[in-house]
């Protein structure tokens with residue numbers, strides 16, 4: 551949502567080599583209310599609770615039913631990515647190139663520069679992610695940087711300095727470029743790095759296409775009628791990141807968890823992060839005419855769009871926010887269970903980023919739910935403390 555002034559650099563600094571990114575649904579399971587029932591099983595057939603606010607406000611809701619259309623659509627992608635990873639692991643080896651060596655472009659030294667620049671961009675825009683990649687193997691680290699840069703550039707299309715010029719056609723062109731790079735025909739050096747990454751790791755193109763789809767939504771959609779609609783949006787712009795990065799970060803060889811369950815946890819982390827982003831930015835978004843909150847849940851809480859634009863913290867608002875925060879925390883909890891199944895070097899950065907983001911929810915509470923005019927943030931001391939604590943926890947999990 552926010553844009554960055556140095557973003558233009560992502561578009562201009564790159565020399566052109568040719569000369570010129572279920573249902574976890576967290577099973578959104580009211581475990582605090584359904585004591586004595588089976589623990590959460592990721593990807594079961596139980597329907598996620600679409601309105602966690604209900605969990606706060608009302609009696610237990612029976613949630614066992616079929617997946618919604620949004621959940622089905624997302625679940626398909628999870629299954630597809632999990633299958634790709636399993637196939638790569640069992641048949642070809644996770645490090646084998648996707649297409650025949652002779653078809654691949656020989657980027658030679660350029661590729662080294664391309665990855666290096668991706669690292670610089672990641673370091674500049676996302677210091678914590680960057681720091682987190684330092685323990686990974688060089689191959690994995692470079693690959694996460696390349697994915698990061700592609701995601702950042704995609705977001706900058708609709709949120710950056712040139713966003714007013716972005717049309718659905720421009721996003722179609724960006725998607726064509728994505729297809730090209732997946733087929734070994736990168737357009738610029740950042741694309742070349744990602745092209746190399748997807749040739750080495752079993753990364754499916756669908757989450758990348760879906761992130762572009764999320765950006766398409768941002769071009770015309772500024773209201774979400776239900777959590778189901780919002781869930782799909784969060785999957786598009788953030789859940790996808792989990793599906794893109796786990797094939798690179800790797801699942802622990804001794805993990806007994808199913809590939810699919812680890813992917814569901816990764817998806818949960820993206821959703822949790824985006825729900826947190828949304829709750830933090832309610833005021834900022836409303837000033838841009840946007841409301842990324844489920845309108846039906848707002849109405850159930852006795853709140854209207856006008857209440858959001860007015861931006862007054864009332865008891866109704868506090869109650870509504872408590873429900874939204876609870877839901878985001880459930881997604882974080884779901885994600886946290888998956889961390890232990892990642893390759894050991896990847897656990898620390900993921901846990902650290904999870905804790906840092908989750909603390910934003912604590913900050914919203916500390917601000918007495920005033921997310922209209924106060925920006926919730928995690929102070930530097932807390933940030934710094936999270937890193938060694940996450941490191942110690944991740945080490946214990948190995």
Ligand SMILES: CC(C)=CCC/C(C)=C/CC/C(C)=C/CC/C(C)=C/[C@@H]1[C@@H](COP(=O)(O)OP(=O)(O)O)[C@]1(C)CC/C=C(\C)CC/C=C(\C)CCC=C(C)C
Pocket residue numbers: 551552553679682683694697698701702705709787788789791792793795796812813815816817819820823824827885886888889892899900903
């Ligand atoms: C098993 C398990 C738990 C695995 C973990 C899997 C994993 C690493 C998941 C990553 C989840 C994650 C970091 C999601 C990103 C969510 C996010 C911040 C999305 C942002 C979307 C739109 O935001 P908006 O415009 O509303 O807000 P801004 O004001 O613009 O911030 C994004 C901006 C989309 C673009 C996403 C990125 C640029 C971040 C991509 C990050 C990576 C590829 C690095 C992940 C690596 C590590 C080490 C955690």
Ligand SMILES: [Mn+2]
Pocket residue numbers: 551552705706709
């Ligand atoms: Mn953005």
